[in-house]
Amino acid sequence: MKKILLNLLTFSIVIAIIVILFLALGTQEGARYVYKGNKAHQAVEIKPKEYQCSECNMNVEKLEYAAQIITENGDTYFFDDIGCVVLWLKSHKVPIVKILTQTLDTHKWIEAEKAWYSRIAPSPMGYGFAAVESHKTDLIPYNEMKTLMLQGKNLHDPFVKKKLLGE
Template sequence: MKKLIPIVMIFIVIAIVITIFLSMSNQKKMVVIHTGNNAKVPVDITLNHFQDTQCGMTITSKENSAQVISPEGKTWFFDDVGCMVLWLEKIDFKEQAVIWVYSHDTNKYIDGKTAWYSRIAKTPMSYGFGAYEAKQEGFIDFNQVILYMQRGENLTDPYVKQKLLGK
């Protein structure tokens, strides 16, 4: 009888693992790349169903989200402008990419290359770059966002956070 207990336990563990894998396979798959966007327009994302290409986080809000579209019409999604900029540095087509960012002031996707950015926005990955259509005092352009991200000068750096927010 004592010899049967370990064998029964092994079968129970195997059954649990199989059940977990089967239940995971029935769940909806997360969208990381959307194909066929030849018009290069922002994709209407379904919240909690799209995943950030850079950090892997689920996109739970359009606010602060971004989309990058390749010349071939593939679209990648991001929950934070900072994640998008980090990812852009790794791709070959960054000069030809169409970039959409969700605007805080107009609540719609706007051209990320012509948008203006706050450095103190509350963003999912805490980089702090919030997109706006209209320029305001202290806002920076897209090229400056890239430069600050390359240098690591964003709200994830305690020194920068202290300087910008006084915290």
């Protein structure tokens, strides 16, 4: 009987410690995925770790790879990688006004459809796509990037990675 009570007590203490840790690590606001009220439909200036990616839940840290989707009602969704935007759009049907992305070359927010994309960038999710404003050799347009992402032809595919990076 003592052994059972001792095991129960130990189990209860472990559960209590886990609960306390979760409560201590949480924030009062919780996860932040959406900025509401962007009626001007302009890029929302953010700081690293201020928002989380609406697709993969990672913190948006490397702003040079960040992207935003702005909806008709002024909701702005944030993404840590343009590949996450493509995946999110596949499963969410919302009236979109703009898709914006940061650029590596000018560090400006521009419309994703007007950007050119590298296929070998060290993007946060490892897809390899990164936006630039000025067209250069070996860059692809948005629609091609989107198609390749939906087909899984990004750096997660070992054959694509070997072809592009020689690894």
